[in-house]
Amino acid sequence: MERIDIHPTHSHENFKLRLGRPQPFGATIVPGGVNFSIFSSHATSCSLVLFKKHAKAPLAEIPFPDEFRIGNVYCMVVFDLDYENLEYGYRMDGPNNFQQGHWFDPSKILLDPYAKIIGGRDVWGVVPDWEDIYHHRGRIAFDDFDWGNDRALEIPPEDQIIYEMHVRSFTRHESSGIKENHRGTFAGIRDKIPYLKELGINAVELMPVYEFDEFENSRPNPQTGETLYNYWGYSTVGFFSPKAGYAATGKFGMQVDELKTLVKELHKNGIEVILDVVFNHTAEGNERGPTISFRGIDNKTYYMMTPEGYYFNFSGCGNTINCNNPIVRNIVLDCLRYWAAEYHIDGFRFDLASILGRDPWGYPLANPPLLESLAFDPILAKCKLIAEAWDAGGLYQVGSFPAYGRWAEWNGKFRDGIRKFIKGDGTVGQIAQCLQGSPNLYAWAGRAPATSINFITAHDGFTLMDLVSYNHKHNEANGENNNDGSNDNDSWNCGWEGATDDVGINALRRRQIKNAIAILMVSQGVPMLLMGDEVGRTQNGNNNTYCHDNELSWLDWNLQTKNAEILEFVKHCVAFRRSHPVLRNPNHFRNQDYVGSGYADITWHGTKAWNVDWSDGNRAIAFLLCGKHAKQGTVEDNYIYVAMNMHWQTQWFEIPGLPPSLQWHVFANTGAVFASNYLPGTEPVLENQSGILVGDRSVVILVGK
Amino acid sequence: MTFTASLEIVDDVAKITLAGELDAATAPALKEEVEKAVKQKVKRLVLFASGLEYMASAGLRVLLFSKQKLGADVDIYVVGAQEFILETLEKTGFDQTVILVDKYDE
Numbered sequence: 001m002e003r004i005d006i007h008p009t010h011s012h013e014n015f016k017l018r019l020g021r022p023q024p025f026g027a028t029i030v031p032g033g034v035n036f037s038i039f040s041s042h043a044t045s046c047s048l049v050l051f052k053k054h055a056k057a058p059l060a061e062i063p064f065p066d067e068f069r070i071g072n073v074y075c076m077v078v079f080d081l082d083y084e085n086l087e088y089g090y091r092m093d094g095p096n097n098f099q100q101g102h103w104f105d106p107s108k109i110l111l112d113p114y115a116k117i118i119g120g121r122d123v124w125g126v127v128p129d130w131e132d133i134y135h136h137r138g139r140i141a142f143d144d145f146d147w148g149n150d151r152a153l154e155i156p157p158e159d160q161i162i163y164e165m166h167v168r169s170f171t172r173h174e175s176s177g178i179k180e181n182h183r184g185t186f187a188g189i190r191d192k193i194p195y196l197k198e199l200g201i202n203a204v205e206l207m208p209v210y211e212f213d214e215f216e217n218s219r220p221n222p223q224t225g226e227t228l229y230n231y232w233g234y235s236t237v238g239f240f241s242p243k244a245g246y247a248a249t250g251k252f253g254m255q256v257d258e259l260k261t262l263v264k265e266l267h268k269n270g271i272e273v274i275l276d277v278v279f280n281h282t283a284e285g286n287e288r289g290p291t292i293s294f295r296g297i298d299n300k301t302y303y304m305m306t307p308e309g310y311y312f313n314f315s316g317c318g319n320t321i322n323c324n325n326p327i328v329r330n331i332v333l334d335c336l337r338y339w340a341a342e343y344h345i346d347g348f349r350f351d352l353a354s355i356l357g358r359d360p361w362g363y364p365l366a367n368p369p370l371l372e373s374l375a376f377d378p379i380l381a382k383c384k385l386i387a388e389a390w391d392a393g394g395l396y397q398v399g400s401f402p403a404y405g406r407w408a409e410w411n412g413k414f415r416d417g418i419r420k421f422i423k424g425d426g427t428v429g430q431i432a433q434c435l436q437g438s439p440n441l442y443a444w445a446g447r448a449p450a451t452s453i454n455f456i457t458a459h460d461g462f463t464l465m466d467l468v469s470y471n472h473k474h475n476e477a478n479g480e481n482n483n484d485g486s487n488d489n490d491s492w493n494c495g496w497e498g499a500t501d502d503v504g505i506n507a508l509r510r511r512q513i514k515n516a517i518a519i520l521m522v523s524q525g526v527p528m529l530l531m532g533d534e535v536g537r538t539q540n541g542n543n544n545t546y547c548h549d550n551e552l553s554w555l556d557w558n559l560q561t562k563n564a565e566i567l568e569f570v571k572h573c574v575a576f577r578r579s580h581p582v583l584r585n586p587n588h589f590r591n592q593d594y595v596g597s598g599y600a601d602i603t604w605h606g607t608k609a610w611n612v613d614w615s616d617g618n619r620a621i622a623f624l625l626c627g628k629h630a631k632q633g634t635v636e637d638n639y640i641y642v643a644m645n646m647h648w649q650t651q652w653f654e655i656p657g658l659p660p661s662l663q664w665h666v667f668a669n670t671g672a673v674f675a676s677n678y679l680p681g682t683e684p685v686l687e688n689q690s691g692i693l694v695g696d697r698s699v700v701i702l703v704g705k
Numbered sequence: 706m707t708f709t710a711s712l713e714i715v716d717d718v719a720k721i722t723l724a725g726e727l728d729a730a731t732a733p734a735l736k737e738e739v740e741k742a743v744k745q746k747v748k749r750l751v752l753f754a755s756g757l758e759y760m761a762s763a764g765l766r767v768l769l770f771s772k773q774k775l776g777a778d779v780d781i782y783v784v785g786a787q788e789f790i791l792e793t794l795e796k797t798g799f800d801q802t803v804i805l806v807d808k809y810d811e
Contacts (some may be wrong), residue, residue, distance in 0.1 A: 082729055082730055083729060084728055084729035084761050084763050085728070085729070101718075115714050142762050142763075142766060144766060144769070144800065145798075146769055146801075181792070182796075186796075187795075187796040190796075206714075247796075248792070248796050249792075249793055249797055252761065252762075252793055253762065254762060254793060254796070254797050256800075257762070257765075257796075257797035257798065258797050258798075260797065260798070261797055261798030264798065265798075
């Protein structure tokens with residue numbers, strides 16, 4: 001029987017209309033038409049503005065009849081729309097009073113916060129028409145992708161090895177060798193899946209892929225005249241739309257299908273997809289920023305306002321999303337559910353996540369409703385939730401982020417601790433914690449080692465090559481007089497600032513890179529690699545390349561040849577981690593023998609076996625993992641011994657004895673004349689089983705089997 | 706340019722020759738022809754696409770619809786599609802649903 005609610009009841013000019021459904025918000029294809037639904041608690045009227053794709057002037061404006069408003073939701077079905085060639089927005093009227101926080105302006109056309117595709121920046125870097133009356137245009141998405149049998153991979157958190165990358169930087173360089181029109185796109189990443197697989201990582205973390213405007217705050221580089229962009233995209237225009245300019249098919253409006261195809265292919269290859277999401281602020285910026293969406297729809301609801309009507313700026317980017325307002329909480333939840341269900345996303349990393357725990361006046365909440373909702377949500381139940389547990393307003397919550405047993409954290413203290421140790425600060429106590437998954441931060445609260453996302457480098461800050469090549473940041477090319485970017489880098493240039501021909505310095509830098517990778521890969525928790533560190537990528541000392549769409553940011557694939565030895569070392573260390581479950585424990589060490597092996601799960605050693613000098617200034621430490629305790633004794637593994645000598649002099653390490661019948665084998669020695677590293681399983685026997693000479697600033701990894 | 710889709714069924718093979726612009730407005734016409742082929746229980750569907758000027762999301766989706774209607778064991782060939790259409794099919798994953806060929810040999 002035919003339904004009786006598929007026929008129009010109203011009309012406006014040539015358009016046939018009917019009362020719509022308030023849920024879901026956004027534009028939804030329904031039988032015979034499109035259901036439009038948008039919320040505003042303070043608007044006094046609302047019109048739907050329709051454009052033919054790319055047209056300068058609207059095709060029509062349809063005011064919502066009074067009877068089409070349910071509560072604070074305007075909802076309407078428009079019949080017979082050619083929705084593939086359509087763009088839509090809204091015009092809203094209401095109070096305009098700065099101090100009260102109301103910014104209604106009926107001269108503006110507003111983007112639907114729930115738009116699933118956004119046109120207007122279809123192809124990366126094409127200069128927009130600044131006279132356009134509507135820049136970021138909502139479009140209607142097909143949601144009928146053929147997923148086959150795909151599903152989120154649900155890799156146990158402690159088994160993850162994350163690769164943090166920028167979509168465009170990964171393949172934009174011509175040396176990527178892929179088709180020209182795939183460079184810098186989702187399709188380009190798909191072309192390079194074999195590389196990622198060979199590297200051995202099992203999760204990619206994509207820097208923001210929600211629609212953003214690369215032209216936001218774009219300006220000429222004062223040194224070169226080249227355009228500086230909003231390149232990283234930490235400034236969201238639309239939370240439900242993939243960045244069109246990241247899709248080779250963006251010009252056809254097919255970015256949704258292209259990104260889904262990438263996710264499906266990565267999953268087929270055992271690689272999870274984590275999105276870096278920015279819910280702390282939007283592209284509308286401060287009081288002088290553009291009106292794109294929220295500001296004209298319900299300014300006071302979506303943003304944190306001072307009593308005087310200004311924006312609070314806990315993000316350092318002009319405004320702060322009012323995350324713990326009940327309405328805003330729902331849009332965040334709707335958004336993440338959409339990405340988890342519709343795009344099969346495996347996890348999310350929340351930029352400046354501490355803002356998500358602040359109340360509407362900016363005070364940190366003890367039990368933030370948003371974080372709690374996300375942690376207990378049924379649709380997000382298997383998604384990884386990772387917090388960047390600080391914000392630009394001074395909140396630093398590494399170790400204390402409200403976790404509800406679910407939230408992991410970017411461990412900034414791991415980064416700082418390992419950096420200090422590697423450059424020779426002698427912080428053995430601190431790195432002992434780092435190596436164990438930071439129990440000092442997490443064990444007391446019952447949080448697992450995988451809570452700790454271990455990283456030494458990330459997009460913010462130096463690359464690994466620059467960490468060992470520069471004492472100071474060199475950000476002049478950003479055009480901010482070197483004032484931007486962090487000053488706390490804990491870096492050491494090994495004797496010369498920047499590139500050098502000095503053979504000794506270059507050898508030391510390579511060794512330091514290997515030391516860092518080795519320590520990262522034998523630490524409990526979840527290691528994260530920064531794109532390009534596996535091939536010694538440099539940014540010439542720039543520690544904040546947020547604005548550079550050029551070789552400073554792009555991955556140069558020729559480095560694979562130039563730094564082949566680093567790449568091989570990284571691959572071997574990743575493979576080593578993957579083949580040894582004892583490095584990936586789901587629970588913290590107990591410092592005792594609870595399986596009867598005669599060895600505690602972890603024991604600490606120095607240059608003398610069973611003896612550690614814990615005093616500050618000591619730079620030599622070693623540990624032994626008992627293979628019988630791997631994954632709490634549920635699987636059998638080898639014994640692993642790691643000696644780290646960050647002293648400038650070679651030291652003899654006495655090695656703890658193994659059970660009879662087992663022998664020590666050398667997996668890696670970063671300080672050997674021909675730095676040795678082997679594929680797991682092929683390691684040669686160590687000649688002298690009672691000790692080993694560990695070179696200055698070197699790491700040795702032994703396997704007892 | 707207007708869209709045309711002409712169907713010819715020989716033995717177990719349905720052949721549809723496409724010309725013009727395949728988008729949301731014209732996709733239903735192709736869908737109709739595919740449904741006719743489904744009724745005839747064909748073993749193969751061949752789409753001659755060299756005359757296609759444009760294919761948007763809705764057009765691509767008819768391919769998927771065809772696969773679902775015809776069943777997994779019925780192969781769908783897209784013959785002689787222009788470069789940009791091939792590219793779009795590849796990048797959006799539709800190339801996993803259909804077989805792309807330059808020429809079709811009986």
